[in-house]
Amino acid sequence: MNNNITPLRTPYHALSTSGTPVVPTWARNRSVYRAAGRTLYLVETDSLEHAKNDLDQLARSGWDVQISSTAPSSASIALSRSAA
Numbered sequence: 001m002n003n004n005i006t007p008l009r010t011p012y013h014a015l016s017t018s019g020t021p022v023v024p025t026w027a028r029n030r031s032v033y034r035a036a037g038r039t040l041y042l043v044e045t046d047s048l049e050h051a052k053n054d055l056d057q058l059a060r061s062g063w064d065v066q067i068s069s070t071a072p073s074s075a076s077i078a079l080s081r082s083a084a
Contacts, residue, residue, distance in 0.1 A: 011041055014057070015058070026052075027045060028046065046073060046074045048075045051075075054078065065078075065079055
């Protein structure tokens with residue numbers, strides 16, 4: 001019996017060049033939800049300007065990035081993608 005298990009790939013893996021997850025300093029109050037072939041990561045930040053390059057990188061690597069600004073420099077960010 002051969003069980004091929006694909007390791008979980010998170011947005012934090014996508015921000016890394018070594019394959020080890022990297023949680024950026026701008027990420028606060030992180031939550032993850034999984035359901036029916038979809039994973040949703042909710043992240044709050046108080047440094048939206050510092051998050052911009054990372055969020056652009058995530059979007060280029062296939063993550064759906066939705067930003068809801070809650071104040072001039074604060075935001076709630078939803079990161080999602082379909083399961084592979």
